[in-house]
Amino acid sequence: MNTGSPHPPSPAWEDLVTAALLGTDRRTPPGTPPGRNAPSALLDAAAAETVRRRAGLRPGPAAPRPRPAPEDPRPPLPTAAARRLALLLADRPGTAQGGRRGTAPDLIELLPQWLTAVNDRGFAAPPESLPALLDAARARTDLRPAALRFAGPRAPWLARLNPDWRFALRASPGGGMALPGPEETRRVERLWQEGLFAERVSLLAAIRSRDPDAARELLEATWSTERAEDRLMFLDSLRTGLGPRDEPFLEQALADRSRNVRATAAELLSALPQSALAARMAVRAGACVAVDHTVDTPTLLVEAPHECDAAMERDGVSAKPPSGRGERSWWLGQLVEAAPLAGWSARLGRRTPEQIVALPVADDWLGELHAAWCRAAVRQRDADWSRALLGPPSAPGAGGPGAVSLAERAKLLGALPSAERAEWVAGFIAAHGLSEAFQLLGVCAVPWAAPLGRSVVDALNIARDAGSYPWSFSGVMGLAERCLDPSEAARLDALLAVPDEPEDASPGAGGYWAEAFQRLCRTLRLRAAMTAELDVRDAGPCGA
Amino acid sequence: MTQQGVRWSVDQVLALAPDSASRKAGSKLGAAGPWSGTGSSREGAVWGLCKGSGSTPYRTVVDVVGGSGAAGPAYKCSCPSRKFPCKHALGLLLLWSGGEESVPAGQAPDWAEQWLASRRRTQEKREADPAGSASGPADPEGARRRAERRAERVTAGATDLEERLADLLRSGLATAEQAGYGLWEETAARMVDAQAPGLAARVRELGAVPASGPGWPVRLLEECALLHLLNQGWLRRERLPDALAATVRTRVGLPSSPQGRPVRDDWLVLAEYDRTDPKLTTRRIWLYGVSSGRTALLLSYGAAGRAPELTLPVGLVLDAELSAHPGTGGRRASLGEQFAPPVPTGVRPPGTTTAEATARYGEALRDDPWLDSVPVTLDDVIPVPDGESWQLADTAGDTALPLAPAALARPGLWRLVALSGGGPVKVFGECGHRGFTPLTAWPAGPGNAVRLC
Known part of the structure; x- marks a missing residue:
C-alpha cells in the first residue's frame, strides 16, 4: 500500500535504509x-519504524471511476441453467486427458x-x-456472435477494461454504443455522414433489415462520393431484403466505374x-438452348x-474466361446462370423442370x-428446379449422368423446405451410407427431423x-451428438452394449462402438x- | 430445513477438487449417464454406482456432513485413483447438486451403509472419549522434557540467525543481491533442523526479495528487521506478556492447540483458498460468526498432491463449535463439533469503509507486529482501474485501497470487475501492507456470494 501513505518517508527511515544498503562497517545511521x-x-x-509505518497506512486518493455498465433489462437465468453454464465453461479445451x-x-x-437456446429465451447472463x-x-470465433449477445451490454463495457477481450468491441459497432433507431433520423444521418466505415456498414445493415427502402x-444519397471498395461493401448489404424496388438503383450501378461493383449489381x-x-439474360440464354x-x-x-458484346458486358458478363476454359462455354454458363429459371418451361415446349433436366x-x-x-x-432459391x-x-452419386457434385447438392438442398431437405438426406443415407453424407447433414435443420435421425442411427448401426x-x-x-433429437436417445439403448465380435471385424471395434454410442x-x-x-421458472437469484 | 436446501452449488463442489485435471474429469461425470442406484439420505450421505471401463461399476459414497473433528465431506470409492476426492466422488456430488431428480432421497444400500455405520462408530467412540489420544501424552514428564529440548534447539537456531543477520547488515544489503538464493536456502535448512519452521519460512521469503523488483532494499530491510524482532522476542519470551509470548511461539512455528471455551455459533463461510508449495498445500478458510460477530481462520494441510481434507463451501452457514488458538490476535481457530450440515444462507457479513479497514490493520499490529493482513469486509466499494493496477474505491468518499499485486494476476479480479459493472459491491478480503486481496464478493442487489480466489 505504498501509494497509501500520506506522508513522505521520514528521514530516519531513509537513513536506516541507506545505512543498511551500505553496511554498518561503512556507515551508521545518526x-x-x-x-x-x-x-x-x-x-x-x-523494526520499530517498519511497524510504525505499517500501522500508519491509510487509504489513498481514488482514481477516476469507470462509467457504470448499461443496465441489462433481461430476466436472470434460472438457477439450474446458471449451474449448467458454470459446468460448460469449466470444460475448457487443453486439459483433455489424452486423445x-x-x-x-x-x-x-x-x-x-x-x-442459441438461452438467447431464444432472452435470459441475462450472470455477471x-x-x-x-x-x-x-x-478462443473460438464461431462462438462470438451468440456469446456476445448472451453476455449483453456488460461485455463491451468489460472489453474496454481488458485488452484480451477487444474482439467484443469490434463485434459491436461504436464500442457497444447502441445503434440509433429508425425514428432518430438526425442521429442516423450523422452516423452515416461521419461514422467510421465499420460503423456505417453495421448501420446500413441494421436499417436494411428493418426498412429496405430507407x-x-x-x-x-452519398453513392457518388463513396470509394470503390466501400461501394462494393455497401452494395453487398442490399442482398438482405432484396426486392423489385431496388431495380432502378441497381440498373444505375451497372454503369459504375468499378468492375466489381458492376458485377455485383448484375448478380443482384x-x-x-x-x-x-433478367429479361435480357433470358432472351440471350434462350437463344442458345433449343x-x-x-x-x-x-x-x-x-x-x-x-x-461477348458490350451490352452483355454491361449486364455483368465477364468476357475473359479463367485459363483453361473455352470462352464460348464460359459465356454460356454466365448467361444461363443469370436467366430466370421460370422462363425455360415456355422456351422448351412447356416441359416441367423434371422433364427438362431429364432431356438428353x-x-x-x-x-x-x-x-x-x-x-x-x-441464386434464385427455386425449390422446383432444385428438386x-x-x-x-x-x-x-457423383459420376453418373448429369453429375452434380456433393457441394452443389448441399447448396441445392438449401433451397428446399427443411422437412423435405431432411427427407432427401435421409433417403441419400439409406441408399449410399454415411461416407459422403457429412456435408449434406450440415445443411439440415437442428434438431434433425425424425426420419433423418433414424436413418443416421441405422447407418451407424450398419457401419x-x-x-x-x-x-x-x-x-x-460428432454431428449426431449435437444435432440428433434428444428424444431419439431411447432408440439407442440397444446399441450401448458391447457386441460379440464377428470374425472379420477389426479387433476391439465392438468396444469402441459401444463407447461411442454411450457418449452419443x-x-x-x-x-x-x-x-x-x-424452461423452468424460478424466482430465486441465479447461481444458487 | 429441507433436503433440497442442503445441496451445494457446482462451484462449491468443484472447489473440492485436488487439481484442475480432477475438476475436468469430475465435471464430465456430473451427468446422469454413467450413474445408477444413486441416492441421498437426510443425514447428508450420498451414494451411487458409476460405470467405469471395467465390468463392475465403482461404488462411491460421500458423507457430506463429515463428523465432529473431521469437518467437511468424507469420501469412499472403490476406484483405484489416488486423487482425493476422486473424480467419481466429484461427479456424484455434481449430480447431487443438480437436485432431487438426479439423486433422489432414499435408504442407503448395504455396501454404503456399512461404511457410513463404521464412520458413525468411530465418531461415537471419539465423542464418548473426548480425552482420547489427542488430549495429551500419556507421559507428561516426558512431554515437558521434549518441549524443553525443542525450545533449546529453537534458541540455538534463533541465535545463529541473529549472527547471520548481523553479518548481512555489517557488510550491507547490497551484497544480498550478489549472494543470491543459495545462502538463504542453506540458512532456511538450518532453521528446519532447529525445529523452527516459522523462522525457516521467513528466511526463505528473504531470499526472494532481492529479485522482487524496484524498491527491494526497503522490503528486505523491513523483513530483516521483523525477523530480528521475532528472534529477540523468542530469546526474551519469559519477559513478554502471555499473549505476546504466545504470538511469538506461533510465529516461530511451534504447534499450538486450541485453548479456552468452544464458541457455538452459525458460522458463515466467507472464503476458502489454497496456497501450494512443492511439499505442502495450506488451505485457509475464513469464517464469520453470525451472532458473535467474530471472524475466525481455520487452517488445513495436505501433503504434496493431495487436497487438504477440510472443505467448507463458500456462502454456506455452519452450526458448529469453534475453539480459538492463543496468540496472533486470537483469530486462528479449530473446528469442534458440527451440529448440522452446512446450509445455504442469505446472510452477508457487515462491512465497513476503506479508512476503517486500514485502521483495523494498524490496531491488529499491536497484538501481532508480524501480521501481514487482517480480514475485512468492505461495503459499497467500486473496483477502479488505476494505471496498471486496480483499487477498491469507497462509493461515498474519495479514498481507495490499492489491490495487492498478487491479486492482479488472478482470474478473480475480472469476476469482481464483471460483478460490479462499475457499481458498488460488498467485498470480503485481506487488508494489509501489500494492499487489499479480494476473496469473495456480493452483488449490490440480491444474489449469492461469488468466489474470487
Whole structure:
C-alpha cells in the first residue's frame, strides 16, 4: 500500500535504509555508534519504524471511476441453467486427458447450442460468468456472435477494461454504443455522414433489415462520393431484403466505374426474376438452348454465344474466361446462370423442370448446362428446379449422368423446405451410407427431423456391423451428438452394449462402438436436461 | 430445513477438487449417464454406482456432513485413483447438486451403509472419549522434557540467525543481491533442523526479495528487521506478556492447540483458498460468526498432491463449535463439533469503509507486529482501474485501497470487475501492507456470494 501513505518517508527511515544498503562497517545511521552492536541497533530501529509505518497506512486518493455498465433489462437465468453454464465453461479445451474421447459428453461442443437456446429465451447472463464466457469466445470465433449477445451490454463495457477481450468491441459497432433507431433520423444521418466505415456498414445493415427502402435511399444519397471498395461493401448489404424496388438503383450501378461493383449489381439483378436485366439474360440464354425434334428422342441442342458484346458486358458478363476454359462455354454458363429459371418451361415446349433436366443434351454440353442451372437455382432459391436437379436421393452419386457434385447438392438442398431437405438426406443415407453424407447433414435443420435421425442411427448401426472402427465416422458421430433429437436417445439403448465380435471385424471395434454410442446417448440426455432447465421458472437469484 | 436446501452449488463442489485435471474429469461425470442406484439420505450421505471401463461399476459414497473433528465431506470409492476426492466422488456430488431428480432421497444400500455405520462408530467412540489420544501424552514428564529440548534447539537456531543477520547488515544489503538464493536456502535448512519452521519460512521469503523488483532494499530491510524482532522476542519470551509470548511461539512455528471455551455459533463461510508449495498445500478458510460477530481462520494441510481434507463451501452457514488458538490476535481457530450440515444462507457479513479497514490493520499490529493482513469486509466499494493496477474505491468518499499485486494476476479480479459493472459491491478480503486481496464478493442487489480466489 505504498501509494497509501500520506506522508513522505521520514528521514530516519531513509537513513536506516541507506545505512543498511551500505553496511554498518561503512556507515551508521545518526544516533547509532559504530561497532559490534551497530547491526543489532540498526535492526531494532528498523523494526520499530517498519511497524510504525505499517500501522500508519491509510487509504489513498481514488482514481477516476469507470462509467457504470448499461443496465441489462433481461430476466436472470434460472438457477439450474446458471449451474449448467458454470459446468460448460469449466470444460475448457487443453486439459483433455489424452486423445481418446471416452464415453463422457464433450461439454464445450454443447456451448454453441446452449447459447442459441438461452438467447431464444432472452435470459441475462450472470455477471460473474462473463470473464469465462468471454475467454471461451476469444478462443473460438464461431462462438462470438451468440456469446456476445448472451453476455449483453456488460461485455463491451468489460472489453474496454481488458485488452484480451477487444474482439467484443469490434463485434459491436461504436464500442457497444447502441445503434440509433429508425425514428432518430438526425442521429442516423450523422452516423452515416461521419461514422467510421465499420460503423456505417453495421448501420446500413441494421436499417436494411428493418426498412429496405430507407437503407437504399440512405445509400443513394452519398453513392457518388463513396470509394470503390466501400461501394462494393455497401452494395453487398442490399442482398438482405432484396426486392423489385431496388431495380432502378441497381440498373444505375451497372454503369459504375468499378468492375466489381458492376458485377455485383448484375448478380443482384439476376436474382430478381422480374427485372429488365433478367429479361435480357433470358432472351440471350434462350437463344442458345433449343429442343431438337428432328431426332427420335427430343434432345437439347446447345449453341454457345459466339461473342461477348458490350451490352452483355454491361449486364455483368465477364468476357475473359479463367485459363483453361473455352470462352464460348464460359459465356454460356454466365448467361444461363443469370436467366430466370421460370422462363425455360415456355422456351422448351412447356416441359416441367423434371422433364427438362431429364432431356438428353447433344454434344457433351450436359455438364456445362446443368451446372449453370444449379447455380441459377441456388441464386434464385427455386425449390422446383432444385428438386429436379437433385434428382431422387437414391440416384447414383457423383459420376453418373448429369453429375452434380456433393457441394452443389448441399447448396441445392438449401433451397428446399427443411422437412423435405431432411427427407432427401435421409433417403441419400439409406441408399449410399454415411461416407459422403457429412456435408449434406450440415445443411439440415437442428434438431434433425425424425426420419433423418433414424436413418443416421441405422447407418451407424450398419457401419458397426460391417466391422469398421467408429473413428472412421467421427465427423458424423460428432454431428449426431449435437444435432440428433434428444428424444431419439431411447432408440439407442440397444446399441450401448458391447457386441460379440464377428470374425472379420477389426479387433476391439465392438468396444469402441459401444463407447461411442454411450457418449452419443449421454450427450442426448444432457441436451434434453439443458433445454428443460431453461424452461423452468424460478424466482430465486441465479447461481444458487 | 429441507433436503433440497442442503445441496451445494457446482462451484462449491468443484472447489473440492485436488487439481484442475480432477475438476475436468469430475465435471464430465456430473451427468446422469454413467450413474445408477444413486441416492441421498437426510443425514447428508450420498451414494451411487458409476460405470467405469471395467465390468463392475465403482461404488462411491460421500458423507457430506463429515463428523465432529473431521469437518467437511468424507469420501469412499472403490476406484483405484489416488486423487482425493476422486473424480467419481466429484461427479456424484455434481449430480447431487443438480437436485432431487438426479439423486433422489432414499435408504442407503448395504455396501454404503456399512461404511457410513463404521464412520458413525468411530465418531461415537471419539465423542464418548473426548480425552482420547489427542488430549495429551500419556507421559507428561516426558512431554515437558521434549518441549524443553525443542525450545533449546529453537534458541540455538534463533541465535545463529541473529549472527547471520548481523553479518548481512555489517557488510550491507547490497551484497544480498550478489549472494543470491543459495545462502538463504542453506540458512532456511538450518532453521528446519532447529525445529523452527516459522523462522525457516521467513528466511526463505528473504531470499526472494532481492529479485522482487524496484524498491527491494526497503522490503528486505523491513523483513530483516521483523525477523530480528521475532528472534529477540523468542530469546526474551519469559519477559513478554502471555499473549505476546504466545504470538511469538506461533510465529516461530511451534504447534499450538486450541485453548479456552468452544464458541457455538452459525458460522458463515466467507472464503476458502489454497496456497501450494512443492511439499505442502495450506488451505485457509475464513469464517464469520453470525451472532458473535467474530471472524475466525481455520487452517488445513495436505501433503504434496493431495487436497487438504477440510472443505467448507463458500456462502454456506455452519452450526458448529469453534475453539480459538492463543496468540496472533486470537483469530486462528479449530473446528469442534458440527451440529448440522452446512446450509445455504442469505446472510452477508457487515462491512465497513476503506479508512476503517486500514485502521483495523494498524490496531491488529499491536497484538501481532508480524501480521501481514487482517480480514475485512468492505461495503459499497467500486473496483477502479488505476494505471496498471486496480483499487477498491469507497462509493461515498474519495479514498481507495490499492489491490495487492498478487491479486492482479488472478482470474478473480475480472469476476469482481464483471460483478460490479462499475457499481458498488460488498467485498470480503485481506487488508494489509501489500494492499487489499479480494476473496469473495456480493452483488449490490440480491444474489449469492461469488468466489474470487
